[in-house]
Amino acid sequence: KNQVEQSPQSLIILEGKNCTLQCNYTVSPFSNLRWYKQDTGRGPVSLTIMTFSENTKSNGRYTATLDADTKQSSLHITASQLSDSASYICVVSLNTGFQKLVFGTGTRLLVSP
Amino acid sequence: DAGVIQSPRHEVTEMGQEVTLRCKPISGHDYLFWYRQTMMRGLELLIYFNNNVPIDDSGMPEDRFSAKMPNASFSTLKIQPSEPRDSAVYFCASKGSLTEAFFGQGTRLTVV
Numbered sequence: 001k002n003q004v005e006q007s008p009q010s011l012i013i014l015e016g017k018n019c020t021l022q023c024n025y026t027v028s029p030f031s032n033l034r035w036y037k038q039d040t041g042r043g044p045v046s047l048t049i050m051t052f053s054e055n056t057k058s059n060g061r062y063t064a065t066l067d068a069d070t071k072q073s074s075l076h077i078t079a080s081q082l083s084d085s086a087s088y089i090c091v092v093s094l095n096t097g098f099q100k101l102v103f104g105t106g107t108r109l110l111v112s113p
Numbered sequence: 114d115a116g117v118i119q120s121p122r123h124e125v126t127e128m129g130q131e132v133t134l135r136c137k138p139i140s141g142h143d144y145l146f147w148y149r150q151t152m153m154r155g156l157e158l159l160i161y162f163n164n165n166v167p168i169d170d171s172g173m174p175e176d177r178f179s180a181k182m183p184n185a186s187f188s189t190l191k192i193q194p195s196e197p198r199d200s201a202v203y204f205c206a207s208k209g210s211l212t213e214a215f216f217g218q219g220t221r222l223t224v225v
Contacts, residue, residue: 043117043204043216044156089156105155 002027004104006090012110017080021107023073023090031095035064035075038087038106047075047088080111117217119205125223131193134220137186138207146214147180147190148204156204162188195224 004025013019025033032051036044048057048064050073056065061084063076077084087106094100118137126132138145146161160170162182170180177196182188192199202221208214 041218043206043218045216046213049213101158103156 136205
């Protein structure tokens with residue numbers, strides 16, 4: 001069964017600290033993996049997208065990694081800011097195009113002052 | 114471009130009533146998606162269109178749900194009759210052939 005699991009479910013960190021969110025997937029055939037940020041009351045916004053051959057990709061203070069062998073990904077946030085408080089969703093695309101996406105249920109991050 | 118526009122932002126209705134959610138995709142995008150998001154199940158694809166034609170509606174939960182895309186700039190998701198378990202946030206997203214998908218701000222539906 002195609003599944004995406006994320007951990008932790010929720011996380012509280014102090015402003016300025018780093019954190020790492022985890023994503024494990026059992027999706028086949030794999031096409032790519034995306035990380036989305038979803039602010040409260042808003043739609044998800046894409047942060048990064050990685051294909052099978054990419055190990056890491058950065059977007060500002062966000063760095064995503066992908067290990068296609070172990071089917072694991074992580075999203076590292078450096079020097080967290082209050083505006084990083086949001087849900088972070090890991091999404092894996094099947095090799096049939098964007099249309100076939102498997103969503104994780106997300107990690108809810110709260111950055112505290 | 115103003116992005117994907119959904120209306121209404123919030124909808125509260127009584128069980129049994131008809132509910133219509135609306136979406137205006139980004140101009141030029143040829144894919145349109147309807148998703149439902151709940152705490153328990155996360156984001157689920159309900160249906161998607163390509164060039165106004167429904168391609169995959171296997172995610173539509175029941176016959177009470179229907180979606181249309183009469184033209185490239187407008188789509189509706191209708192629930193008739195609505196039930197309390199339909200309460201969720203409904204997102205519309207659009208995508209071009211060579212672009213990432215962009216989500217609207219969602220419609221929060223509450224059926225009482």
